[in-house]
Structures are given as C-alpha cells and as structure tokens.
Amino acid sequence: GLFVTDYFTRTPRKLSPFRSFASIELFHFHIPEDTVIAVWNLITFKEQGGTFGDQCPDRSITVYFRSGAPSVINPLHTHFPRDTAVPGSFALTLTWTLPNRTTGVFNVTSPLPGDWFLAAHLPKDEGKISVKGLYEECQYLFQPQLIVQRLVNIAVLYPGHVTEQSMAPHNRSCLYKVFVPSYTSRVLVEVLRCRGAEGCPLWLRVRAKAPPLHNSTTLDCREHAPCQLAQDLPFWQHWYYVLVEKHPGVPGTVSFQVTVQLTDCSRPSLARPPFLPSSASMNMPHSFGSAGGLALGDSPPPTSPNDTKHPVPIPVTSHAGERCWPVRPTLRNELDTFSVHFYIFFGPNVSVPPDRPAVFVINLLPVLDSGGVLNLELRLNVSSLCGENVTVFGCLNHEVPLTSGDNTSVTCETETLAGFLLSVNATASLSRLRIPYPQTGSWYLSLRSLCATEHGFEPCTNVTAEVYLRAYLSPCINDCGIYGQCKLLRTNNYLYAACECKAGAGAVQGSSHTLSLLHQFYHACDQPGIVVFCIMEYDVLQFCDFLGSLMSVWVTVIAMARLQPIVKQASVLYLLGAMLLSMALQMDRHGLWNLLGPSLFALGIMAVAWTARTIRRRHCYPPTWKRWAFYLCPGALIAVAAVLLYAFVETEENYFYIHSIWHLLIAGSVGFLLPPRAKPSRRLGPLPRRKGCGYQLCVNEQEELGLVDPAVASINSICTS
Incomplete structure (x- = not known):
C-alpha cells in the first residue's frame, strides 16, 4: 500500500521535580486512523542563565504515555482513596548521553487512533530548600516530536x-x-x-x-x-x-x-424473542408504556447521547443463545467544568428483574471529559429484597456492553475486554467506583441480580431488586480532602484537574523568620502532616508572616541607626518600609531580593547615620570597645550563622529542626543588636562659681556611649554665665 508520513511537534517546556500532578508537563497529540507506526522523538536539553547548562547535574526524566486520557501518575507511591480504579500507562526514563542534551525514541506499532497524552517530570528533588535567586537555576527543557506513518486506500x-x-x-x-x-x-x-x-x-x-x-x-x-x-x-x-x-x-x-x-441483534431473525419487551422488562415504570411502539424488527436509527425516543437493544451471549436487552440512555447535565451529572429517566431508583440485566449508557465527550473523575455509586434498597439473599452485580465497560456469564457467576472480562465489577447486597448495600482521567466515549453499566445459596449463586425467583444509581463527573477525588485543593490546569487548549496539598514541602519553601503574632498560626497551617490548623486563608497567613519577617529586619536595623537626633520623624521610614515591603511581597514572595534588598537598604541607612555621627564626634561610633566586643560582633555572627543555615543547610527532612534553630538564632541576635534604651537627659546644676573667674561649667546634652546602661555624661559645651 501507499504510506503517508505526518509530522507533529510541540514547544519546549521547562520540567519541574514531581511534587503533585500539578507539577508535571502534559502534551496532547492526535494520531490519525490507519496509522501503522508512531515514533516519538523525545528531546531534552539543559539551560542555566540563558546559556547551555553543561555544569548542571544529570537528572533522569520520566515520560508517561497513554491513549485516550492523561496518565494517572503516582511516583511517590501515595495511597488513593478506596474504590479508586487507577488506569495503567507506559513509562519511559530518559538518561543523558551528552553533557547538555539527550534524545530518546519511543516507537508504537499500530497505535490506537485518537488522542494520546504524554506527561513528563523530573524526579522528586533531594529535599534541599533553596532560596530563590541565590544562584542561577538549572532548567531542564523537554520537547516531544511525533512522526506517524499511515496507510492510505486500505x-x-x-x-x-x-x-x-x-x-x-x-x-x-x-x-x-x-x-x-x-x-x-x-x-x-x-x-x-x-x-x-x-x-x-x-x-x-x-x-x-x-x-x-x-x-x-x-x-x-x-x-x-x-x-x-x-x-x-x-x-x-x-x-x-x-x-x-x-x-x-x-x-x-x-x-x-x-x-x-x-x-x-436488532434484526428479528437474529434476536429472540421477536417482540418488543414490556415496560417491566425494560426496567421502566409501567406508566412509560411500550416506549413508543418500536418493534425489534425495525432498524432503529442512530441516536444522539441525549436522544430518548427509543431504547436500543444490545446483545448478550449465553448458553441459550443471543438476546437483545434495551439500553437506557442518560441525560447529561453540565453544572461547571468537570462537574457533570448523568440523570436516568424515571430514576435514580432502578429496578433489576431476576431474569434479565438492566443496562445504562454514559457518554463522555471527547477530550473535554477526560480531565476529570468518573464517579459511580450503587446503593441497594434492602427493603425491596423481601428477605432474600440477593446480590446485585454491576459491570462497567468501555465502548461495548458486557453482560456475559452464566447463571452462577458474573464476569466483567473477556479475552479482549476488561471492565470494572461492583456488587451490593444486604450486608454491604453501598458500592462506589472512581475512575480518574477516564477514557472518553460510551461507558455501559450492566446490572444483574443473583441469589446466594449453599452452592454459589443462582438465578433469583420473583425478586426484583431496587438500586439507587448515581453517576457524575467531578474535577477531583473527594475534592482533594480536607488538606488539599483541586486545581484546574490548562495545557494549550486542553483542560484537566489535579490535586495539590495546601500544606507541605511546597509551602515551606522560601519561609523566613518573623516576630509577628501570626507566625505561630502560619506554621500551624503550614504543616505537611494531618494535624493542620488554619485560622484563615493560607495565603493571608503566609503574607502576614513574610511581611512580619521583613519588617523585623527593617525595624531592627533602623533602630540600630539611632536616627532620632538626626531625623526627627524617623517613624516615616517605618511606614515607608511597610509600604515598600508589602508591594515587593505581592510581586514575588519567595525572591531573594525581597529579603536582601530591604536589609541592604536599611544597613545603608545605618551606615550613613553611624558615619555622620563618627565624623561629627571625631571618633568611632559606637565609641566603646565593649559595645563591639560583647554586643555587635556576637549579634552579627549569630545572624550570619542563621542565614547560612537557612540558605544552605535546610532541607525537607530537617526542616522542623533547622527552621526552629533559625528562629532561635535570629531572636537571639536581635537581643544583641538592638541599641540600649535612651534615658532622659540629666542636666547638671550650676557649679559653684570660683572667685576670680567669669565662666561657669554646664552640660547641654547627654549622649549614649554604647553601653546598655550608660551612666557617664560627657561635657559637650561650655557656656558663659
């Protein structure tokens, strides 16, 4: 035959270490029909500071492939909630062949047509908590390319x-x-x-x-x-x-x-019985009548997902031959993105007769519905069993209804099909199923009732079980729990939802010390464990904590400058600092210059004030060696040690200990660095006038000499009497 080659590429994207599904990079491809081979060319390269990252370490890159929907990725081996079916995918790990570039190839022979999704991420980092902007970051860029070869004129x-x-x-x-x-x-x-x-x-x-x-x-x-x-x-x-x-x-x-x-099976010659089932056999109320009077001998026209005029028959293989059972459609009600409810006509309670299955169809739209979670819930009305030991089995299959099995068992699998099995009985009357990132198309749910005996399951007699059926799409599983948040993510024109923890390692990165009252509340909400206490929104607590941290540095250094004799309104600097720091935190809360910039600016003000005072007095300020030896130098060393611990030692594993030591060191350094409290001037009374002299000695001001409790007054001027 004749082959045609198509080529597709995507823009390079920066990869991130895996922390949650929100940290992956997702790529969407479409493979046409009649494709005999698909080749993905996976290109990865490093960058650092706008140049080739030859000095960047080699980090393996994991790429996931799945047809029909995104891959459900769990490299951290976390636990999913109960009754969650995790679909499989194929994973490939790329290693580096060149210092700054590597290429991998992934071939798929006779791939399934339609949507294919690639997900890529870096491995979980070693837990180092680095300060943003401290050094040039190594970036790992990933670009997939797809080459397909398809046959024409088959x-x-x-x-x-x-x-x-x-x-x-x-x-x-x-x-x-x-x-x-x-x-x-x-x-x-x-x-x-x-x-x-x-x-x-x-x-x-x-x-x-x-x-x-x-x-x-x-x-x-x-x-x-x-x-x-x-x-x-x-x-x-x-x-x-x-x-x-x-x-x-x-x-x-x-x-x-x-x-x-x-x-x-819609032909009368190939379907038995050759008559339209009654309303009871169609699992509908008797008031529904004959469903419009369509005979099985007629060929039903193709129906849309929301078409409800006629039920359509489906085949069931059994020892008795082939039979046709009706399929009840569902009504799609879209509430929001990935929030869709599927309603059953004359439901949600459905009747499951003992001699035939009840079959329903759920239609998921292509691409649009694959980024959420398909939820299915069965609840058995125990009072409808009339004391019988009845078990209702449900088979959920993709693209074809499957109710095969004998009278003693129910299976949801064949040689070419695999489905999901649910069951409810008088003991366990509730069953749930969650499928994250489901494949789109038609999903068929077949309900069948069997009675348990000593020899296994047997067909029931004259017992019609009633089951409450609920099917819906949701963005995330259980709304990500109490301590998670469901995020709506976008890759080009494809939307998908993923969970991300509100508290954890990602939240502690970039945190700093604080003297504010909200500090304890912020870290109580910042814990990665189960015990988390948040008095308000996490973002508000984080902003207040970071603002308090930066303001503590600003206020401490400005206080050390002793600007009161020079700038009479020093409080203006405090107000200006609060405004500038608030603006900086809104721009980039974790940036290095948000902490370093205000600190250097405050240190510059202090240096200018100390220099002016030194020039005016003609000696170093603070003037005493005790102030330098016992207060300023130890305080500065403690503060530098705290900064070094914060910038180079803190990791996710030792975060609780190192961060606590960081707070203790910073608080201790403040006790050394803050200047002593100024005492009111004590003017000396006029000295006894000496005979023969026309001058008297007086003191105009008292200056602090750098001690915690200054008691020495210096003679600043001599005035005439």
Whole structure:
C-alpha cells in the first residue's frame, strides 16, 4: 500500500521535580486512523542563565504515555482513596548521553487512533530548600516530536460480500478493514477457496481500531477448516482490521476470498424473542408504556447521547443463545467544568428483574471529559429484597456492553475486554467506583441480580431488586480532602484537574523568620502532616508572616541607626518600609531580593547615620570597645550563622529542626543588636562659681556611649554665665 508520513511537534517546556500532578508537563497529540507506526522523538536539553547548562547535574526524566486520557501518575507511591480504579500507562526514563542534551525514541506499532497524552517530570528533588535567586537555576527543557506513518486506500470489506484477492510471491500480507456499527453482537471473518499452495498457508488476524499485531487474535488457516475467526461482543462504531498473512517460505501466488458477516441483534431473525419487551422488562415504570411502539424488527436509527425516543437493544451471549436487552440512555447535565451529572429517566431508583440485566449508557465527550473523575455509586434498597439473599452485580465497560456469564457467576472480562465489577447486597448495600482521567466515549453499566445459596449463586425467583444509581463527573477525588485543593490546569487548549496539598514541602519553601503574632498560626497551617490548623486563608497567613519577617529586619536595623537626633520623624521610614515591603511581597514572595534588598537598604541607612555621627564626634561610633566586643560582633555572627543555615543547610527532612534553630538564632541576635534604651537627659546644676573667674561649667546634652546602661555624661559645651 501507499504510506503517508505526518509530522507533529510541540514547544519546549521547562520540567519541574514531581511534587503533585500539578507539577508535571502534559502534551496532547492526535494520531490519525490507519496509522501503522508512531515514533516519538523525545528531546531534552539543559539551560542555566540563558546559556547551555553543561555544569548542571544529570537528572533522569520520566515520560508517561497513554491513549485516550492523561496518565494517572503516582511516583511517590501515595495511597488513593478506596474504590479508586487507577488506569495503567507506559513509562519511559530518559538518561543523558551528552553533557547538555539527550534524545530518546519511543516507537508504537499500530497505535490506537485518537488522542494520546504524554506527561513528563523530573524526579522528586533531594529535599534541599533553596532560596530563590541565590544562584542561577538549572532548567531542564523537554520537547516531544511525533512522526506517524499511515496507510492510505486500505481495502474496505462490506458485510455479506466476497472479496477476491491474489497474493503475489513478493507480497507477504493483505490488509482490510470493515466498519462495525452499533447493535452488533458478533463479527465473523472467513477465508474461502484458498488456492495456489498446499493446504492454506495463511494466517488470519483481526484487531479492533488499529491494524493487527503479532499478539492479536490469530488463526492458522492451515490447521483450521473452514478458516473462520469470530469476535463476540465487538466494539461498536469502530473499524475492525483484518490481516491475511502468508507463511514464510511459500513460493508462488496464493489466491483466496475474504468475507465478513456481522450479527445484528436488532434484526428479528437474529434476536429472540421477536417482540418488543414490556415496560417491566425494560426496567421502566409501567406508566412509560411500550416506549413508543418500536418493534425489534425495525432498524432503529442512530441516536444522539441525549436522544430518548427509543431504547436500543444490545446483545448478550449465553448458553441459550443471543438476546437483545434495551439500553437506557442518560441525560447529561453540565453544572461547571468537570462537574457533570448523568440523570436516568424515571430514576435514580432502578429496578433489576431476576431474569434479565438492566443496562445504562454514559457518554463522555471527547477530550473535554477526560480531565476529570468518573464517579459511580450503587446503593441497594434492602427493603425491596423481601428477605432474600440477593446480590446485585454491576459491570462497567468501555465502548461495548458486557453482560456475559452464566447463571452462577458474573464476569466483567473477556479475552479482549476488561471492565470494572461492583456488587451490593444486604450486608454491604453501598458500592462506589472512581475512575480518574477516564477514557472518553460510551461507558455501559450492566446490572444483574443473583441469589446466594449453599452452592454459589443462582438465578433469583420473583425478586426484583431496587438500586439507587448515581453517576457524575467531578474535577477531583473527594475534592482533594480536607488538606488539599483541586486545581484546574490548562495545557494549550486542553483542560484537566489535579490535586495539590495546601500544606507541605511546597509551602515551606522560601519561609523566613518573623516576630509577628501570626507566625505561630502560619506554621500551624503550614504543616505537611494531618494535624493542620488554619485560622484563615493560607495565603493571608503566609503574607502576614513574610511581611512580619521583613519588617523585623527593617525595624531592627533602623533602630540600630539611632536616627532620632538626626531625623526627627524617623517613624516615616517605618511606614515607608511597610509600604515598600508589602508591594515587593505581592510581586514575588519567595525572591531573594525581597529579603536582601530591604536589609541592604536599611544597613545603608545605618551606615550613613553611624558615619555622620563618627565624623561629627571625631571618633568611632559606637565609641566603646565593649559595645563591639560583647554586643555587635556576637549579634552579627549569630545572624550570619542563621542565614547560612537557612540558605544552605535546610532541607525537607530537617526542616522542623533547622527552621526552629533559625528562629532561635535570629531572636537571639536581635537581643544583641538592638541599641540600649535612651534615658532622659540629666542636666547638671550650676557649679559653684570660683572667685576670680567669669565662666561657669554646664552640660547641654547627654549622649549614649554604647553601653546598655550608660551612666557617664560627657561635657559637650561650655557656656558663659
């Protein structure tokens, strides 16, 4: 056949260490139909300070692949709530081959068409809590590229028609496809009149949605006559691909015929009983009547997800043959983004008769609904059991209803299908199921009741169980609990929701000391554990704590400057500092210059004040060595030690201890650095006038000499009497 190659790329994005699903980078691709191979080229490179990050450490990058919906990522091995079904995905780890660049390749043969999602992140960091802006940050950029190769003009098989085919010696295989509509119970592919070689040296492979693989359903026509391959309960509204492959080493041309038969349970000749079920058999109230009078012999038109005119029949395989049961549609009610309720007509209480299943369909819109959580809840009305030991089983399957099983068991799996099983009885009357990031399309829920006996389960007699059914989409599981918050994230035009802890390691990064009263309340709300106490919004507490921290530095240094004799209104500086610090915190709360800038500015004011006082007095200020030796130098050393602990030693593991030591050191340094309290001037009375002298000695002001309790007065001027 003829191949066409398509190329897709995405903009490079900066990767982050994994802390929650909100820290990953999500990429959305769309693979067209008839694709035989998809190749992802995964490019990663380092940057530091706008240049190549050759000095950056090598950090492994994990990439997740999933078809239909984003991957549910849990590298930290946290626990999901009960009754949560975590869908699987494929993960790939990239290692570095060059100092600043690496490339990985991921091939998928015959990928499923539709939406594919890639998620990438760095490993969880080692717990180092660094100050933002202290050094050039290493950035790891990730760019995925997709190359697909697809076949064009694949031969289409029409049900009931025979297709002639001759396979030349240089050809190994022939590929066909057939479209399977809704209400199809079986697909039968048959190879006829195989000629040109001994026996029939052909393999027959069938697969849904994409061309067959080596592990697809296979039949060796040499060992089976007739060469027929059947697929029960096929996927509805999808292409099925048929591959006829020649055995290796077969010379000459092989001729054969291919035909496909579809079993349609909406036809009266293929469905029993050939009459419309009563309202009771359709699990609806008797007031609903005959549902519009549609006979099973009529071919129902395709219905939209919200079309409620006629119930549509579905197939069920059993020992008694093929039967058709009605499917009850659900009404979609959108309340908000990822907040959708699916209502059942004449519900939410549904009746489950003993002799047939009750089937419902839930339609999830493509792309739009895959970023939330599909929730399903079954609650059994125990009073409706009439004392019988009845168990109601529910099977939730994607894209095809599955109610197969015998009269003694219920299974939600076949060779090609896998579903989710729920059950309720008199003992456990409530069952829940949560599916994060569900695949879009039609989800079918089949309810069936069986009675428990000594020998297992048996069909019930004259007991119709009543079940409360609730199905809805929510952004997150249980709204992320008490100590989490549900975030709505966006990647280009794709929306998805994820949980993020309100308190934890992410919240402590960039925290600093404080002398404010809200400090204890902030750290009580900042704990990563279960015991968290928040008197108000976390963001408000964090702002107040950071503002108090910076104001404590500002006020301490301005007080050390002793500006009162120079600037009579020194309180203006306190007010100006509060305004500037508030503005800086609103711009970047965790930046290095938010702490360093005001501190340096205050130190500059103090240096100018001390220099002016030194020049005016003609000696160093503070003037005494005791003030330097016992107060200023120890206080400065303690403060520097605290800053070094905060900037280079603090990690997530030792945060509680190092941060407590940081607070103690800063509080201790303030006790050394704050100037002593100024005492009121004590003017000396006039000295006794000496005879023969026209001058008297007086004192105009008393100046602090740098001691905690100054008691020495200096003679500042001599005035005439």
